[in-house]
Amino acid sequence: MKKYLLLLTVSCLAIAGHAQNLLDKVPATATMAIRYSGENFSKNIPLKKLDSYGFIKEHVFKMLHIENLRSVQNTGIDFGKDICQYVAVEDTCINFVTLLPLKNEAQFVKMIRDSYDAKKNTIQKNGYTFLPVSDGVYIGWNKTSAVIVDASYQNRQNYWTRYYDTIAADTVVAVADSTVAVTVDSAYQFTPPKIVDTTMAPESDTATMEIELAPMIEDQAKEEEERRIRDSISNMKWELWQQQQDLIARKQQEFSSAHVMDRFFSENIRSIKNEPAYTKIIDPAAHASIWINNEGILEQYWNFFEKGRYSIFGNYAKQYSDTGSTSSSALNIYFDKDKMRMETSTFSLDPQLDALGKSVMNSRQSNSLLGYVNPGNIGYFSVSINSEAMTHYYYEYMRRYLAKMYNMREYSEVVDIYIDLLEILLDEKGIADLLPGNYMFVMHDMKPRIVNYTDYEYDDEFNRKEVKKTKKELSPLFTFAFETRREDFLKKLAKLPVKYAEKSDSSYKWKEGGYYELAFKEGEMPFSSMYFMVKDGKGIVTTSKEVIDMTLAGKTYTPDENTRNSVLGNNYSVNISSKRLIEKLSTQLSTESNKKVADYLIKNLGDLKMETGIRDGMIRGTTTLQVTGNNSNSLEFLFNMMDSINNIMEQEKQEGKKKIN
Amino acid sequence: MRTVASLFLFVCLISLTGCFEIVEQLFLKTDGSGDFQMVLNLSKSRTRLNSIMKMKTINGHDVPSKEDIRYRLSEIEKTVSKTAGISNVKTSIDFDNFIASINCNFKNVAALNNAVKNIYLKENAGKKAPEKIYEYNAGVFQRWNKYSFKDDYTKLSNADKEVFATANYTAIFKFESAVSAASNKETRIAPSKKAVMLKLNTLDVITEKKSIENKINLTNR
Numbered sequence: 001m002k003k004y005l006l007l008l009t010v011s012c013l014a015i016a017g018h019a020q021n022l023l024d025k026v027p028a029t030a031t032m033a034i035r036y037s038g039e040n041f042s043k044n045i046p047l048k049k050l051d052s053y054g055f056i057k058e059h060v061f062k063m064l065h066i067e068n069l070r071s072v073q074n075t076g077i078d079f080g081k082d083i084c085q086y087v088a089v090e091d092t093c094i095n096f097v098t099l100l101p102l103k104n105e106a107q108f109v110k111m112i113r114d115s116y117d118a119k120k121n122t123i124q125k126n127g128y129t130f131l132p133v134s135d136g137v138y139i140g141w142n143k144t145s146a147v148i149v150d151a152s153y154q155n156r157q158n159y160w161t162r163y164y165d166t167i168a169a170d171t172v173v174a175v176a177d178s179t180v181a182v183t184v185d186s187a188y189q190f191t192p193p194k195i196v197d198t199t200m201a202p203e204s205d206t207a208t209m210e211i212e213l214a215p216m217i218e219d220q221a222k223e224e225e226e227r228r229i230r231d232s233i234s235n236m237k238w239e240l241w242q243q244q245q246d247l248i249a250r251k252q253q254e255f256s257s258a259h260v261m262d263r264f265f266s267e268n269i270r271s272i273k274n275e276p277a278y279t280k281i282i283d284p285a286a287h288a289s290i291w292i293n294n295e296g297i298l299e300q301y302w303n304f305f306e307k308g309r310y311s312i313f314g315n316y317a318k319q320y321s322d323t324g325s326t327s328s329s330a331l332n333i334y335f336d337k338d339k340m341r342m343e344t345s346t347f348s349l350d351p352q353l354d355a356l357g358k359s360v361m362n363s364r365q366s367n368s369l370l371g372y373v374n375p376g377n378i379g380y381f382s383v384s385i386n387s388e389a390m391t392h393y394y395y396e397y398m399r400r401y402l403a404k405m406y407n408m409r410e411y412s413e414v415v416d417i418y419i420d421l422l423e424i425l426l427d428e429k430g431i432a433d434l435l436p437g438n439y440m441f442v443m444h445d446m447k448p449r450i451v452n453y454t455d456y457e458y459d460d461e462f463n464r465k466e467v468k469k470t471k472k473e474l475s476p477l478f479t480f481a482f483e484t485r486r487e488d489f490l491k492k493l494a495k496l497p498v499k500y501a502e503k504s505d506s507s508y509k510w511k512e513g514g515y516y517e518l519a520f521k522e523g524e525m526p527f528s529s530m531y532f533m534v535k536d537g538k539g540i541v542t543t544s545k546e547v548i549d550m551t552l553a554g555k556t557y558t559p560d561e562n563t564r565n566s567v568l569g570n571n572y573s574v575n576i577s578s579k580r581l582i583e584k585l586s587t588q589l590s591t592e593s594n595k596k597v598a599d600y601l602i603k604n605l606g607d608l609k610m611e612t613g614i615r616d617g618m619i620r621g622t623t624t625l626q627v628t629g630n631n632s633n634s635l636e637f638l639f640n641m642m643d644s645i646n647n648i649m650e651q652e653k654q655e656g657k658k659k660i661n
Numbered sequence: 662m663r664t665v666a667s668l669f670l671f672v673c674l675i676s677l678t679g680c681f682e683i684v685e686q687l688f689l690k691t692d693g694s695g696d697f698q699m700v701l702n703l704s705k706s707r708t709r710l711n712s713i714m715k716m717k718t719i720n721g722h723d724v725p726s727k728e729d730i731r732y733r734l735s736e737i738e739k740t741v742s743k744t745a746g747i748s749n750v751k752t753s754i755d756f757d758n759f760i761a762s763i764n765c766n767f768k769n770v771a772a773l774n775n776a777v778k779n780i781y782l783k784e785n786a787g788k789k790a791p792e793k794i795y796e797y798n799a800g801v802f803q804r805w806n807k808y809s810f811k812d813d814y815t816k817l818s819n820a821d822k823e824v825f826a827t828a829n830y831t832a833i834f835k836f837e838s839a840v841s842a843a844s845n846k847e848t849r850i851a852p853s854k855k856a857v858m859l860k861l862n863t864l865d866v867i868t869e870k871k872s873i874e875n876k877i878n879l880t881n882r
Contacts, residue, residue, distance in 0.1 A: 453758070455702070461852070461853055
């Protein structure tokens, strides 16, 4: 756990820190690459400022067991330069690699020693010092740079597969990995103990009963003893197998890590920074950027479970090393003064997949669904995609995905025919008629409603009497609306439950005007009714009677210009008014600390907005989180927010202790 | 551990501004017999509980079904019924209002102590159960509290602690004889002197700021 925390912390602290370009050392075969721009970050939040945050010293350093470190400036890491991280498969291991620029080697070594076992010996290698810090985590450094590798071996052998193959004769557990030859120590050689004859002689032949029962007890005891011995042999074999797999994994992980470091400290490599899949979507001016090879990551995910840490399936571990044929996504993060901005981009170098992806986005949200976004709403989520194109995209995606899946490679022709058959059987046009792809979800408001509850009152003689009281509870008013070209079908579907509701205790009823109401018993749901309606090519599910009345009257809401442009100009458009949402929820809070956190967020948190559509020939999205309050920029806001919430919680904890004591 | 897990599940079930009341009511005759009732009223949180009951897990804990709850209650009923000196055991649960109760008659308070002990031992196998909850001797009735939730409470998250901010514990003890004095300063004595009530905030009880222990002196009128 600690190693992940260290990697995470280094990433977070990197946010605070110009470029000896470590990106040059990120290989083109990486399936994920992260870069933190030291220059941009250090402008936004100086290290001195970081040192002033109590939660870093109180919690982060403590969590990492580096309490002696009193300043982020004393880590020896040069936060003014770029820091990079990447994931790549090499030498049968998935490696998560962190590349750090150093300004003070001694301070860095001290931090590592404080964090891990100080007694561990370093190994001098060609141009760098190597230190295995724990199983799977290795650190290498010289005067100017450090490399941390978290390696996970991906070819663990499954005991049970081997067990059933060799059950008849094999009593010696020994396996050799193809890459690293592990000498099997005698301690791992196993010879089962001899089964000792445990026949018990009866103590006396004078007691008739005992003489009669003795052979049965004897057989049972012998059987039980043999079973116990067989069990212990099986358990010991399984345990030895696991020990040996751990040993092989450790050796292979160390070998792989050393290989990564040898290359980093002594070679020029083919860097990802020159790959078109990377350069096309990564902005060098971003404060932080994350690049992902989508298919590569997916395959590594499968390998991790099949043959990595969990080793649940057979003998196949795929090593992904292709950056040219699959789709890539990127996230560029900017910490502007008044907002945090995240730009996402997705594209495929494969023209067929790229075209299919874009065709999915060949759609525009309708004005009629836009009309359900009321001014002053808490939030909305608008989706406009081409359902028919989506089906075609998935046929191709599944064809490629399944062909690469575990044990399916040999059957790629079968997969191809199966997908063709699916394509013949499914009516894409029919699906697209039913749900063309325009959807809208709006959280109109959260209004208090009066609910009854049972309480007790007592007379002078303390006789208890049940009384009905009322209280206010928040009830969500929301609408989910979607377009359809098969109004006839949806009308039938909406009518269907009426007949069955009559025979049960359900209160689903047809209402005058042409809609259905499902009423709930009081206290059963946070709203009293849910309404269903199919009208003018739309299906509507809502908890707002106002929306039903408005639709029946053929009217709509009039959203503001920004909302209109965002919804109609993008395939995905999301807006959450954080302030409004927290204000509503805070009415339900009762502890002082939770009220203070809510007040802080109301003052400092602005709206969250997300827009995605086709721009510059690829799928691009922009997510912004507005920041208000007294913060120099959005990065400082993040740190200030964590610090403030931590302080509120700490204060409450101290007050609580006082109360208890 | 099971106690902690049960406490967590309990907290999760009524979390987020949950509000509840525990009512403990006992009528004691001069001969030491009487009747007992314990009520858990979660009615104020019923909308949220209805929503939670539709989920399988919450905060990593399994949400019991109505059948599970009914079963557990029937098991408690069986355990109490089997205790010597306890009769007319009845349990009830109302899922519309989320009110659960258990009623019984007892021959003497020792039988009631045994019933509580048996329930505790069934839920906490291998642990030492408190011997005495109630004591009645020579015109003095005592309510003891040997349970402590302080440690479990300090381990709870802030959100979970919120549950106890508005919860109440009410103890009503009624007698055939008149009450002459009660040791707990929070106790209210009825004008007839034949009933006492102690109403406390559950948080104060858990944090041991206030106690539910009481020593009630009765006159032999």
